[in-house]
Amino acid sequence: MSYSTEVMLITKALCAAGGAMRLSQLYRSQSTIAEQTFHFIVENCPRFALLPGPSQDGLKEDECTVVARTSLRLCQKYLSDNCAGCQDLHLCRYYVYGNCKFTPGRIECRYSHNIHSDHNSPLLRECTLCDLSQDQLFLLLLQNDQALLPEVCSHYNKGLQQHGICSFRETCTKVHLCLHFVQGLCFFGRKCIRQHSIDETGRCMLMERGLSDGLITKLPIIYQNSHRLKLAAAGDSPSSSHSDGICTGDICLHFLRNSCRFQETCELVHFHLPYRWQIFNDGSWLDLQQMEQIEEDYCDPSNCQSFDLEPVSFITMTRGSQPVRRLSTISSVKRPLHYTLTTKWLWYYKQEQGKWVQYGEPDDKNRTTSVTSKDLEEAYLSNKTEVVLVKGHREYTLTFTDMYQRNNKNNTKRKVLRRPRYVSPTEVRRLRSIH
Structure with a gap:
């Protein structure tokens, strides 16, 4: 049908x-x-x-x-006059942007402005897109084709200054927008020190590059949809991998090994521990007191919050009404073994009795899963959608999108958690001294 x-x-x-x-x-x-x-x-x-x-x-x-989403794209070879026939659209990029300087009646553009040309129409019919209006089609193309979107400046999103660590400031040719907002994860709203809309400087820069004023206004939402589609393609989702406030790969391993040659110019965080707990207050991220104890509490999967006087919720990553984040070194499966201060992530599932059991370790009936924490971490970081595993005589599917393990026969499910192995300050000092 x-x-x-x-x-x-x-x-x-x-x-x-x-x-x-x-x-x-x-x-x-x-x-x-x-x-x-x-x-x-x-x-x-x-x-x-x-x-x-x-x-x-x-x-x-x-x-x-x-x-x-759509797999349809603008033909890149057509724009360079090298296309000899393809399954991509033949259209002027700046026409899609809404600001081609060549207009009918004056100087004709050498590239097509006709979405229903003899080349384009069969492609649109085949992809069930022929009834879209021109504006609807262009929006669909923009949010699906990374090559069409201007790049968001990563340097603008680092540091605490107004322009981050971007040295070009007003002359930067990349878009200055809050990356957390673009990813749909910014907690701070109007209090955020980064921009959630494109300012006049960015607007002028983008108009010079051929984007129309109307498209520039829509760009933040287009970026958000584009990010959602990347998550979908990777088998990931904001709720499973980012909403816990964990930022992996932010702390410089070379600094911990006393060997960072970039010093103050390093784009990563220099800190004496492989983890760092911070709270957002008055526009700045500030270190939390007793972060070593908070880390120890967090590493226990049975804890939903820390046990200090003002507890940090590990579910919402907040303390009271204030957002909290945890910076971390890169995952241990991403680096060679001699990088001893990488973060070793452990994976757990919850038994019926409420006890958390690490994957690969025996449960209360001495049964073990066919996969270990290391197996799951490798699959998770390689953007797999799910992993099939066996325990006893039963087969299960662990899905990373919602962090549940499901029985493939009766579809009952168990919650899954990913927490780091605890490394005490004493162990950190010992490991740092080795290098």
Whole structure:
């Protein structure tokens, strides 16, 4: 049975709404599609990416966001006059940006401004996109094609100064936007020291590069949708891998080994421990007192919060109403063994009795899983969606998107956690002295 009409209707609704919608909102917009059919299409058609909603946005646990995607791209060889026939669109890039300097009636552009040309029309029909308006198609292309989007400045997002550590400041040719906002994970709203919209300097720079004023206004949302699609392609999601406030790979390993040659110019954090707990207060990240004790509490998977007078919640990564973050060295599976102060992440599942058991270790009935913490960490960092494992005579599937292990026979599930191995300050000093 063909669902091409329904796919087109849902796609148009998403693109008209900016490229993404809440699942319930999208369903309400499709009064002509039966509920069972709607959910089947959204969950199974590759046109749609279904991602859990971020918890800080106030969504229910089962509320999801649907993002429109396509494999269709602009032909890069066409723009360089080297294309001899392909399955990509032949269109002027600046026409897609909405600001081509060549206009009909004056000087004709050498590249096509016709989405329904003899080359483009069959491609749009084949991809079920022929009924999209021009603006809807261009938005869909932009949020799916990284090559079309201006790069967000990574240096702007480091350090505590107004422009981060970006040395170009007003003359930077990259976009100055908060990366956490772009990823849909910024807790700070108007209090954030980074920009959540493009300022006048950035607007002028982008207009010089051919982007229209209307597109520049939409860019922050397009970046967010593009990031969501990257997570979907990687089998990841904001709720499973980022909402816990853990930033991996931020602390400089060479500094811990007393060998960082970049010193003050190093882009990574120089700190005397392989972890660092901080709280956001008055526009700055400040070190938490007793962070060694907080780290020890956090490394125990049975703890949902620290045990100091003002506890840190490990579920929401907050203390009271203030956001908290944990910086860390890179995962141990990413570096050679002689880098002893990497972070060794351990993976646990929760038994019926509430006890947390590490993967690869025996449970209360002396049964072990077929995979270890190291196996899971390698799979997690290689962007796998899930891992199939065996314990006893039963097969399970662990999905990284929601951090649950499911019994493949009866679909019962167990919560999964990823926590670091505790390294005491004494052990850190001993390991540092070796190098």
